[in-house]
Amino acid sequence: MTETPNASATRFSVFGSAGLAFCGVLVETSMNVTFPTLMTQFHTSLNAVQWVTTAYLLAVAATMVITAFIQSRFRLKAIISVGGTAFVVGGMLCALAPSLPILLLGRVIQAVGTGFAMPLVFALIMHQVPFAQQGRYTGTAGMLIALAPSLGPTYGGLMTQLLSWRLIFWLTLPIGLISWLVAVTHLQQTWDTEHRSFPWGQFILIVAALGLTTLAFNNAGNDGFGAPGFYGLFLLACVALAGFIWLANRGEQPLLQLKIFRHTTFSKVLFLYFLIQFTQIGLTFLLPNFTQLVLGKNAMVSGLMLLAGSLTSAILSPVAGRLMDHRGVTLPLRLGASCLLLTAILFMLVANRLSVPLIIGLFVLFQFGFSFMFNNLLTFGLQQLPRPQIGDGNAAFNTLQQYSGSLGTAIMAASLALGAKFQPAANAINQTRFGTVLALSLTLAVMIVVFIVTFTIRQPAKAK
Numbered sequence: 079m080t081e082t083p084n085a086s087a088t089r090f091s092v093f094g095s096a097g098l099a100f101c102g103v104l105v106e107t108s109m110n111v112t113f114p115t116l117m118t119q120f121h122t123s124l125n126a127v128q129w130v131t132t133a134y135l136l137a138v139a140a141t142m143v144i145t146a147f148i149q150s151r152f153r154l155k156a157i158i159s160v161g162g163t164a165f166v167v168g169g170m171l172c173a174l175a176p177s178l179p180i181l182l183l184g185r186v187i188q189a190v191g192t193g194f195a196m197p198l199v200f201a202l203i204m205h206q207v208p209f210a211q212q213g214r215y216t217g218t219a220g221m222l223i224a225l226a227p228s229l230g231p232t233y234g235g236l237m238t239q240l241l242s243w244r245l246i247f248w249l250t251l252p253i254g255l256i257s258w259l260v261a262v263t264h265l266q267q268t269w270d271t272e273h274r275s276f277p278w279g280q281f282i283l284i285v286a287a288l289g290l291t292t293l294a295f296n297n298a299g300n301d302g303f304g305a306p307g308f309y310g311l312f313l314l315a316c317v318a319l320a321g322f323i324w325l326a327n328r329g330e331q332p333l334l335q336l337k338i339f340r341h342t343t344f345s346k347v348l349f350l351y352f353l354i355q356f357t358q359i360g361l362t363f364l365l366p367n368f369t370q371l372v373l374g375k376n377a378m379v380s381g382l383m384l385l386a387g388s389l390t391s392a393i394l395s396p397v398a399g400r401l402m403d404h405r406g407v408t409l410p411l412r413l414g415a416s417c418l419l420l421t422a423i424l425f426m427l428v429a430n431r432l433s434v435p436l437i438i439g440l441f442v443l444f445q446f447g448f449s450f451m452f453n454n455l456l457t458f459g460l461q462q463l464p465r466p467q468i469g470d471g472n473a474a475f476n477t478l479q480q481y482s483g484s485l486g487t488a489i490m491a492a493s494l495a496l497g498a499k500f501q502p503a504a505n506a507i508n509q510t511r512f513g514t515v516l517a518l519s520l521t522l523a524v525m526i527v528v529f530i531v532t533f534t535i536r537q538p539a540k541a542k
Contacts, residue, residue: 088206090264091154095199096219097257098162100226101250102192105169106134106483107230111366111381112243120178124367125296127178128491131363134185135484136292139477140285141193144276146473147333148194149201151274154265157194162258165191166251173247184247191254195261196223197476204460204468206266216399216457225392231366235381280333283322288481290315295488298496335470338463343538344471346531347459350411350451352478353528354418357521358448360486364517365437367494371510373434383434387441394449399457401450406537407458410450415525415532417447422518422525429515451532462538493517 109130116127148157168188175181203215237245290311297307326332339345366380375383401410421444428436456475463471497513504512 087264087266088202091261091266092199092202092207092215092219093222094257094259094261094264095158095195095202096222098158098165098254098261099192099196099199099223101254101257102138102165102188102195103223103226104230104233105172105188105246105250106131106192107226107362108234108237108246109134109243110363111231111234111370111377112238112246113367114370115238115243115377116178116181122178125491125495128296128363128487129182130178130185132292132296132484132487132491133182134189135359135480135487136289137186137189138193138196139288139481139484141190142197142473142477142480143284143288144281144333144473145193145197145201145476146335146469147274147276149198149469150272154198155262157198158258158261158265161191161194161198162254162262163191164188164194165254165258169247169251169254173244173251193476193480196479197472198261199223200456200460200476201469201472204472211403216453225389229385229388231362231381231384231388232378233381235366235376235378239376239378274331277325277329277331277333280322280325280329283318283325284333287315287319287322288484290318292481292484292488295485295492298492334473335467338467338470338474341462343535344459344462346535347455347462348474348478350528350531350535351455351459351475352482353524354448354451354455355479356482356486357418357524358444358452358486359483360490360517361441361444361521363487364490364494364514365441368432368510368514369434369437372507372514373432375434379434383438384441386438387443387445390442391445391449391452394446395453398450398454402454402457407454408535408537410454411532411535414447414450414454415529417443417450419525419529421447422522425518426522429518430511432514489520490517493520 113124113127113130116122116130117124120127165188168184168186168191171184171187172181173184175184199219200216203219207215234243234246237243237249294308294311294315297305297311303309322333323336326334326336339348362384365384366377369375369380369383370377398410398414421440424440424443428440459475460468460471493516494510494513496516497509497511498506500516501509501512
């Protein structure tokens with residue numbers, strides 16, 4: 079039985095779900111500045127510790143793959159209850175973790191909570207908010223979620239430097255719990271559920287494709303891109319992806335309706351969304367670690383360094399959403415892409431002379447451009463789909479958002495590790511510096527692609 083949407087209840091349910099997603103992303107980005115500390119505490123390498131972020135993002139992506147199925151099969155209050163429980167249980171396990179494997183297990187469990195909550199935010203907006211207000215709602219909810227990466231590195235750095243990294247988890251638990259209770263008491267079931275069998279074969283294949291690709295790039299950091307540990311796993315990932323596509327196209331109940339990719343504009347927008355998130359999460363891994371390992375700063379400085387840029391993005395997100403509502407999508411996307419390309423060029427020009435002030439300024443410019451593209455790409459992309467396909471489109475966006483972060487972290491870590499392979503005689507600082515140059519070169523290449531594709535997107539004469 080469905081309900082008629084109530085505007086007040088919609089607001090509370092959207093922002094309660096967004097609050098839970100905020101906590102998940104806050105913990106995710108907070109941990110990026112703890113890696114040198116975790117390396118010392120658990121006596122392991124950067125390539126191993128980076129799985130604290132990579133495994134989390136991969137698990138979130140795997141959860142988000144099934145959100146279209148979950149939202150059509152189960153009632154919304156059941157979905158947010160499972161998400162809230164996973165966040166709390168996983169967070170407690172992380173806070174008490176005596177070893178890296180236990181920490182990783184807690185991260186994976188907590189990832190399920192974020193994986194259920196974040197897609198729900200945008201599903202509620204697309205189904206319960208009038209079309210003319212969707213950009214504003216997405217921008218405002220996106221601002222709340224974007225506050226997490228704004229505060230994450232600073233929060234993580236302060237906790238690690240002054241107290242303990244374990245407080246990162248303890249202090250977010252009550253916020254997540256309150257957000258969960260707000261959401262579950264105001265959620266409205268505005269669409270009917272249907273009994274469907276879960277397509278296990280498709281799920282196993284798509285998760286295998288995502289996981290093997292990430293593992294392949296992680297191995298490239300240890301063994302190089304010419305080693306079987308890279309190309310063998312990557313080939314297996316391609317086989318798994320082909321198997322998923324084959325089953326999804328022939329199954330009566332596909333995990334994801336692949337016909338959404340027949341909409342050219344939707345596919346372009348999704349591609350851009352993937353690339354800019356890949357770069358943003360990659361930089362939030364690369365820059366704090368460069369600051370600690372090369373510049374010799376502590377976790378608190380490396381976290382505070384990103385605060386101005388991330389706050390810029392959080393503040394501008396609702397402004398960018400209103401701009402799209404009133405002027406269309408073309409202007410904010412082109413403005414954002416131009417800023418991102420300029421930032422990448424400037425990063426390359428000063429790559430060998432990076433300092434904390436330079437990183438702060440360039441990251442502010444990057445986040446300025448990012449804010450005008452990120453949430454607007456999600457809103458505009460979903461608006462290109464017929465209503466019955468919005469759930470699948472939402473699942474695709476949210477899955478690739480998290481997976482791009484997982485892949486971005488793995489590739490940036492691999493780039494840093496390759497610095498040692500290309501300069502074996504150099505000291506650790508110069509090896510890391512060279513690996514950073516490699517990573518920034520990749521960033522520039524990605525931003526060139528983003529700039530070109532953005533200028534092929536046109537505002538439709540009449541919105542769907």
